[in-house]
Amino acid sequence: MSARRAAPRVVAVTGMNATDNPAPGVGVLRSLREGAQPGERHVGLAYDALDPGIYARELVEDVFLLPYPSSSLDVYLERLAYVHERVGLDVIIPTLDAELPAFIAAEPKLRAMGIGTFLPTREQLDLRSKANLGDLGRRAGLDVPAAAVVTSVQELARVHERIAYPFWVKGVFYGAKLVTCLDEAISAFHKVVAQWGVPVIVQASVAGEELNVIGLGDGEGGLWGAVPMKKLMITDKGKGWAGITIRDPALLAVAERFVQVTRWRGPFEVEVIRDRAGRYQLLEINPRLPAWVHLATAAGVNLPRAIAALATGGKPAPVRDYQVGTMFVRISIDQIASLEDLERIVTAGEIRRGEPADSRPLAATEARTEVHAA
Amino acid sequence: MSSTPQLANLAVSETGFVFDPSTGATFTVNATGLVVLRALRDGASLTRIVEQLSEGFAEASRSARDEVLDFVQLLRGHGLLGADFEVTS
Known part of the structure; x- marks a missing residue:
């Protein structure tokens, strides 16, 4: 295992999407910028070439595209190992619900590579899941609205016997729709299942x-x-x-x-x-x-x-x-982006915007540029 | 009469902008409202509040007393005064 540094120099953040349903990455990067030590680098880990955070040059020096963690944990880890080889990661801060199981599973391997995370255990993650919230409420002595976990339209059709309309139909990760009747509930159920699969959580409206x-x-x-x-x-x-x-x-x-x-x-x-x-x-x-x-x-x-x-x-x-x-x-602005950045992220899957003076040699960057130019 | 903790915690600016730190709610009050709000917070009686309005505003109406009571009701409605709050005469 690599020796840990108390002050991280290279911190990577996921969740670079920043639309009207923004991921946390940009906010995390803005916070990291405050009080950053000289020479500290911030790396954006993105899933789409048009994620707005990629183009926020004042927030991230380097950006790398990642495969979706749901595709294959091995492929995901391979890509993180590549990023680590390129920029020497000290810390990764994942910010998306859907990638947390992968990061938690990969935590020992990341640690062995010298990459720190600060994440819950898988058991802790499951304790607070929407499906288990009622149990957690009972354990912690906290009030939780009545809820039911459903996996089929047949179950959904009978849920009003326990939870009166209107109620929320929620995806296991994201998405919530307030419904007032069975037709709306079925429509919301199918939408949630198409995006996030089952189970679907029905929660009383308070x-x-x-x-x-x-x-x-x-x-x-x-x-x-x-x-x-x-x-x-x-x-x-x-x-x-x-x-x-x-x-x-x-x-x-x-x-x-x-x-x-x-x-x-x-x-x-x-x-x-x-x-x-x-x-x-x-x-x-x-x-x-x-x-x-x-x-x-x-x-x-x-x-x-x-x-x-x-x-x-x-x-x-x-x-x-x-x-x-x-x-x-919040504000929506037309962020002016560099065509060169788009070209790099689309063709090479990464952008490197220069090295700080006390960081690694430029050889790797130059090599990549040559390959790209060829 | 007693004030309420809610009222005591309000951040009230000279411009009449009011911020309730416990709920995040913001309000605006006019100049007379500001006088009444501050007086209530200081525990003033209804008579004293009406006197303050008469001293500060030449056009204070004869129905100032009723208007102060309406204002108190408005504060109750916004949860800034408890339901049991009564301004003394």
């Missing part, structure tokens, strides 16, 4: 205020840091387009209880509804940073930097204070 908490568990039952947020504007896809940090000790207690019971290791996002009686109903726990991660950084809690430090054996002191009233409003 009236109230939707609140979110971003946090980081230290793996020993402690909370490294957490910031609660209220969405101020929601898109038609149900994604927060504006939000503000709030002071809510009871909501933070929900996050504390979650990490205490599961001994959660890594980042997470808790989604709750504060119902009219003031109770917190646990809707979902996402096992990763959310796209609004940079809001927490702006409020004083830089979780990506803490993850990078923890992944390389560092012990950053927990940060519990944050600025209440810090606000974000």
Whole structure:
């Protein structure tokens, strides 16, 4: 195993998509930029040549395309080994639900290569899955809306006997549709199955205020840091387009209880509804940073930097204070991209934008350029 | 009369912009609303609030008392005052 450095120099981040349903990668990179040491490099790991984060030159020096982890873990690992050979990765911060099982499975091999991660175990990952949320709620003493796991239209047709309309039809990873009748439920069921497969989760709709908490568990039952947020504007896809940090000790207690019971290791996002009686109903726990991660950084809690430090054996002191009233409003801009970048990512599957002075020799980059030019 | 913790925690700017840090909700109040809000937060009585309005605003109406009570009801509706809150006479 390679020796670990307490201060990572090359940090890779996945989730470079940044459309109206953005992945967290760009927010994570913006957070990593804050407080970065001289010579530190940030690498984007993307799945599509037009992922907007690829072209954010101020955020990433290098970008590599990856195959989908669902295709083959061996092929996925081979590609990561290639990236490592090219740029010498110290840390990878995966940000997408669908790739977490692969990264968790690959964690020992990555560690042997000298690449640090800070992820939950597979057991922890399964504990908070939508299908197991009810059990987790019982264990942690947290309220969870009534839910059912269904795998067929026949089961779906009878679920209203237990859960009254309207209810949510949710995919195992992403996607949620509020339905008011069986026709809508069947349509939503087929859409979810086509995209994410079975099982499908049916969850009771609870009236109230939707609140979110971003946090980081230290793996020993402690909370490294957490910031609660209220969405101020929601898109038609149900994604927060504006939000503000709030002071809510009871909501933070929900996050504390979650990490205490599961001994959660890594980042997470808790989604709750504060119902009219003031109770917190646990809707979902996402096992990763959310796209609004940079809001927490702006409020004083830089979780990506803490993850990078923890992944390389560092012990950053927990940060519990944050600025209440810090606000974000997302913006859509026409990012001007370089045609040369597009050419490189399409033809070579990678972009390298120069080496810092104290990094590896340029030979590898030059060799690749020659091959590409040929 | 007693104030409520919710009211005490509000961030109130000179411009009448009000931020509730526990819910993330924001409100705007006009100049008279600002006087009433601050007075309620300080625990002032209804009589004192009406006096303050009369002192600060030449055009304060004769129905100021009722308007303050309406305003209190509005604050209750937004969850900024508890349902059991009563302003003393």
